[in-house]
Amino acid sequence: xxxxxxxxxxxxxxxxxxxxxxxxxxxxxxxxxxxxxxxxxxxxxxxxxxxxxxxxxxxxxxxxxxxxxxxxxxxxxxxxxxxxxxxxxxxxxxxxxxxxxxxxxxxxxxxxxxxxxxxxxxxxxxxxxxxxxxxxxxxxxxxxxxxxxxxxxxxxxxxxxxxxxxxxxxxxxxxxxxxxxxxxxxxxxxxxxxxxxxxxxxxxxxxxxxxxxxxxxxxxxxxxxxxxxxxxxxxxxxxxxxxxxxx
Numbered sequence: 731x732x733x734x735x736x737x738x739x740x741x742x743x744x745x746x747x748x749x750x751x752x753x754x755x756x757x758x759x760x761x762x763x764x765x766x767x768x769x770x771x772x773x774x775x776x777x778x779x780x781x782x783x784x785x786x787x788x789x790x791x792x793x794x795x796x797x798x799x800x801x802x803x804x805x806x807x808x809x810x811x812x813x814x815x816x817x818x819x820x821x822x823x824x825x826x827x828x829x830x831x832x833x834x835x836x837x838x839x840x841x842x843x844x845x846x847x848x849x850x851x852x853x854x855x856x857x858x859x860x861x862x863x864x865x866x867x868x869x870x871x872x873x874x875x876x877x878x879x880x881x882x883x884x885x886x887x888x889x890x891x892x893x894x895x896x897x898x899x900x901x902x903x904x905x906x907x908x909x910x911x912x913x914x915x916x917x918x919x920x921x922x923x924x925x926x927x928x929x930x931x932x933x934x935x936x937x938x939x940x941x942x943x944x945x946x947x948x949x950x951x952x953x954x955x956x957x958x959x960x961x962x963x964x965x966x967x968x969x970x971x972x973x974x975x976x977x
Contacts, residue, residue, distance in 0.1 A: 740942065742776050743777035745779040745946055746778060746779070747763075750763045750788035764796035770951075770960060773962075780794060780797060794822060806867075807827050810830060810832040819864060820859070824864060829855070831844070842873070843870055845880050870890065871894075872912075881915070890911050890925075891924075893926040896928060908936060912941035921944075930950070930970045933945070933967065
């Protein structure tokens with residue numbers, strides 16, 4: 731187990747959803763999420779993430795096809811555990827699927843997946859994905875019950891929801907919950923990822939948690955790209971993460 735502040739490489743995966751959000755505002759053909767993914771890779775991203783929502787509010791099916799044809803780094807498909815999405819994942823076979831909660835009325839994902847509900851269906855979905863050679867992850871709050879249940883259902887990894895920390899990073903309890911959750915998950919044999927609401931200003935404390943091996947960051951990168959370009963935005967985040975990881 732790595733200690734907090736460990737020097738091993740912390741992976742940065744860029745979520746390209748909001749490139750598609752800009753495009754869908756005009757139902758046009760630009761900006762192109764697949765092109766953004768390539769530019770993120772060139773700037774140092776270790777992987778690409780996209781959430782194919784049931785209502786297709788931003789990323790479209792064709793985007794997933796194009797990204798998977800284009801990128802060279804691992805692709806992480808975020809999705810709800812529905813029959814439709816499971817069939818898509820089993821057809822496309824991305825490197826990883828992260829199962830997330832999804833509600834039509836939400837603006838963005840508002841919290842972690844309740845992995846204590848319908849455990850049989852969740853276990854079956856994870857088993858089918860793993861049998862297809864797809865790495866599996868669950869997006870959960872840093873709650874001991876959810877972490878333990880994630881391990882019990884057979885997930886390979888969890889992604890800790892950092893939203894509460896992002897909204898109250900001055901509250902030490904929010905960071906402590908992430909740190910304790912990461913330690914608990916690693917002890918249970920889970921790989922530990924994290925993401926949601928992370929920015930250059932607040933990422934350092936999360937990046938310094940040695941048990942976390944991957945961060946998924948999207949909205950801040952795309953927001954910064956409006957002003958500095960997407961490559962510079964990726965490099966800024968990479969620099970902030972690496973500075974926090976120095977022993």
